[in-house]
Amino acid sequence: MGGATETFYSVIRRQGMTRRSFHKFCSLTAASLGLGPLAASSIANALETKPRVPVIWLHGLECTCCSESFIRSAHPLIKDALLSMISLDYDDTIMAAAGHQAEAILEETRAKYKGRYVLAVEGNPPLKEGGMFCIDGGKPFVEKLRSMAEESMAIIAWGTCASWGCVQAAKPNPTGAAPIDKVITNKPIIKVPGCPPIAEVMSGLVTFITTFGKLPELDRQGRPNMFYSERIHDKCYRRSHFDAGQFVEEWDDKYARKGYCLYKMGCKGPTTYNACSALRWNGGVSFPIQSGHGCFGCSEDGFWDKGPFYDRLTTIRQFGIEENADQIGMAAAGVVGLTVAAHAAVTAVKRLTHKPDRAAQKRKPS
Amino acid sequence: MFVNDMLDKARKLLAAVDAEPTERTIGAGIAYAPVRLWHWVNAAAILMLSLTGYVIGTGTPAMSGEASGNFLFGYIRFAHFSAGYVLSIGFLLRIYWALIGNAHAMQIFWVPLWRRCFWREVYHEIRWYAFLTVEPERRVGHNRLAQLAMFFMFTQTITFMVVTGFALYGQGAGTDSWQYKLFGWVFSIWPNSQDVHTWHHLGLWVIVTFALVHIYAAVREDSCRAGASLL
Numbered sequence: 001m002g003g004a005t006e007t008f009y010s011v012i013r014r015q016g017m018t019r020r021s022f023h024k025f026c027s028l029t030a031a032s033l034g035l036g037p038l039a040a041s042s043i044a045n046a047l048e049t050k051p052r053v054p055v056i057w058l059h060g061l062e063c064t065c066c067s068e069s070f071i072r073s074a075h076p077l078i079k080d081a082l083l084s085m086i087s088l089d090y091d092d093t094i095m096a097a098a099g100h101q102a103e104a105i106l107e108e109t110r111a112k113y114k115g116r117y118v119l120a121v122e123g124n125p126p127l128k129e130g131g132m133f134c135i136d137g138g139k140p141f142v143e144k145l146r147s148m149a150e151e152s153m154a155i156i157a158w159g160t161c162a163s164w165g166c167v168q169a170a171k172p173n174p175t176g177a178a179p180i181d182k183v184i185t186n187k188p189i190i191k192v193p194g195c196p197p198i199a200e201v202m203s204g205l206v207t208f209i210t211t212f213g214k215l216p217e218l219d220r221q222g223r224p225n226m227f228y229s230e231r232i233h234d235k236c237y238r239r240s241h242f243d244a245g246q247f248v249e250e251w252d253d254k255y256a257r258k259g260y261c262l263y264k265m266g267c268k269g270p271t272t273y274n275a276c277s278a279l280r281w282n283g284g285v286s287f288p289i290q291s292g293h294g295c296f297g298c299s300e301d302g303f304w305d306k307g308p309f310y311d312r313l314t315t316i317r318q319f320g321i322e323e324n325a326d327q328i329g330m331a332a333a334g335v336v337g338l339t340v341a342a343h344a345a346v347t348a349v350k351r352l353t354h355k356p357d358r359a360a361q362k363r364k365p366s
Numbered sequence: 367m368f369v370n371d372m373l374d375k376a377r378k379l380l381a382a383v384d385a386e387p388t389e390r391t392i393g394a395g396i397a398y399a400p401v402r403l404w405h406w407v408n409a410a411a412i413l414m415l416s417l418t419g420y421v422i423g424t425g426t427p428a429m430s431g432e433a434s435g436n437f438l439f440g441y442i443r444f445a446h447f448s449a450g451y452v453l454s455i456g457f458l459l460r461i462y463w464a465l466i467g468n469a470h471a472m473q474i475f476w477v478p479l480w481r482r483c484f485w486r487e488v489y490h491e492i493r494w495y496a497f498l499t500v501e502p503e504r505r506v507g508h509n510r511l512a513q514l515a516m517f518f519m520f521t522q523t524i525t526f527m528v529v530t531g532f533a534l535y536g537q538g539a540g541t542d543s544w545q546y547k548l549f550g551w552v553f554s555i556w557p558n559s560q561d562v563h564t565w566h567h568l569g570l571w572v573i574v575t576f577a578l579v580h581i582y583a584a585v586r587e588d589s590c591r592a593g594a595s596l597l
Contacts, residue, residue: 219541220550221557229541245426245438255428264425271560301557313423314564325564329571336575340582347586350497
C-alpha cells in the first residue's frame with residue numbers, strides 16, 4: 001500500500017507515462033463523462049494533488065460478471081483506473097494476498113482510512129438463517145458488509161445484485177438475498193445496476209469520485225444521473241422503426257433482417273434505464289439490440305420476474321394462474337359480459353310477465 | 367383549513383342529497399348540463415384511450431416502406447397522450463364541479479360507507495337488481511349501488527390511470543419534465559416501470575368491465591323506469 005500522499009500523477013509518472021499522455025487521458029475522460037472544456041484541467045489538477053482513494057471491493061452472492069466487465073474498460077483503460085487512479089486495497093478475486101493476510105488488510109484500511117475509503121460491493125448478502133448461505137472469510141458475508149460499511153465514505157453497489165437483488169433474489173428467493181440498500185441504510189449508496197454494468201460506466205464513475213472527491217448526482221433510485229437518466233429506448237438507433245410502426249414479428253422474418261424495432265419481441269428497452277444504446281459495449285462495438293436481440297432490462301428491479309423475455313406484456317403470477325394483463329382482462333370482461341346478457345334476459349322475461357300490474361305495485365319495505 | 371372546509375361542504379352536500387325528495391327533480395338542466403357535457407367528453411376520451419392503449423400494448427402490424435415515410439405508432443401514441451390530457455383536464459374540472467355544483471355532483475367522489483342507511487339502500491338496490499323487489503329506492507342521481515361502482519371502479523381507476531399514465535409519460539418526456547417531477551414518485555413504489563405498464567394495462571380492463579356494466583345498467587334503467595333519462 002502506498003503512503004497517504006501518493007497521488008495518481010506520481011504513480012503514473014513512476015510508471016513512465018509522459019505528462020502529455022496524462023493530459024490526453026484527462027481530456028478523454030472529461031469528454032466521456034460529458035463534462036465541459038474546463039473539466040479536463042480540473043481533472044488533471046485533482047489527479048496531481050489528491051491522494052488516491054482507497055477502495056475495498058467485496059464480493060457477496062454474485063457471478064463476478066461485474067469484475068469481468070470492469071476489467072474490459074477502454075475509456076479510461078482499466079490499467080489506469082486500477083493501478084493508478086484508485087488504490088484498490090482489497091479485492092479477493094484479483095488480489096495477490098490470501099487468507100489471514102488478506103483479511104488483515106480489511107482491518108487495516110478500516111482503521112487507517114476511517115470515513116475516507118470507498119466500499120465497492122459486488123453481489124449481495126443472503127439474510128435467511130442468519131446469513132449462512134454466503135460465508136466469506138469464515139463469517140457470514142452480511143457481517144463483513146456491515147462492519148466495512150460502518151467506517152466507509154460511500155458505498156458503490158456494483159451490478160443488479162447489489163442494486164436490486166438480481167437472480168438470487170428472484171422468486172422464490174430461497175436464501176433471502178437482499179440488495180445492499182436493504183441492509184445498509186445510513187450511508188450514501190450509489191447504485192450501478194446492470195448484469196453486468198457497462199465497463200465505461202463503472203470506470204467513469206470511479207474516475208468521477210476520485211477526481212471530484214464527491215458522489216455524482218443521483219436519481220430517485222440512487223443511480224448516477226450521468227449514465228442512467230435515459231432509457232435504452234430513448235437513444236435506440238431503431239427508435240424510428242418504433243415510431244413508424246415497423247416491428248419484428250418473428251425471429252426469422254424479413255423484418256428482423258431489415259432491423260425493425262423489437263418491441264413486439266419483448267424488448268424491455270422502453271422500461272430500462274441504462275447507457276447501452278449510447279455507450280454500447282466492448283469499447284463501443286455493439287449492444288444487444290444492435291445484435292438483433294431485444295433488451296432484457298437487466299439493469300431494472302426484479303427483471304427476472306418480469307418475463308417472459310420475449311413478450312411485450314409481463315406474465316402475472318397469482319393464485320397459480322399465469323396470464324398477462326390482456327388475458328386476465330378479457331376473461332374478466334367476458335364473464336361480466338355474459339352476466340350482463342343473462343341479467344338482461346331475465347329482465348326482459350320479468351317485464352313481459354309483470355308489465356300489467358307494475359303501476360299498481362306498492363313499494364315494499366326491504 | 368381548506369381540507370376541513372371541503373369536508374364540511376361535502377357533509378352538507380350529502381345531507382342535502384339525503385333531504386332531497388325522492389321524486390324526479392332532475393329537470394333543473396342548468397345545474398346538470400356540465401355533468402352531462404363532461405360525461406360525453408370523458409366517454410369519448412376513454413374510448414380513444416382504450417383503443418389506442420390496447421394497440422400500444424400489442425403493437426401494430428408492420429408498415430411497409432421506409433421508417434422515414436411512416437409515423438403510424440407515433441400518431442397512435444400521440445392520440446393516446448392527447449386523449450389522456452383531455453381526460454385529465456376533464457377530471458380536474460369534474461372535481462371542481464363536485465365542489466361548487468349541486469349535491470349530486472359530489473356522489474362519485476364521496477361514499478358514506480360508515481352510514482347504516484347507506485348500506486340499507488345498497489341492500490335494497492341489490493334486491494332490485496336480483497328481481498326481489500319491484501321498486502328501486504333512489505330516483506335522483508345515482509342509486510347507492512351505482513354510487514359504489516362509480517367510486518370504486520370508475521373514480522378510483524381513473525385516478526390511478528391518470529397518475530400512472532403521467533408517470534409513464536414522464537419517462538419519455540425526461541426526468542427533468544414536470545410530469546416526471548409531479549408523478550415520478552410512482553417509481554418509488556414500482557422501481558421497474560414494466561410493473562407500472564402492467565398495472566396501467568390491467569386498469570384498462572377494469573374500465574372496460576365497468577363500461578359494460580355501466581352501459582347495461584343505464585339502458586336497463588331507461589327501459590324499465592318510466593321517465594328516467596339515459597342522457
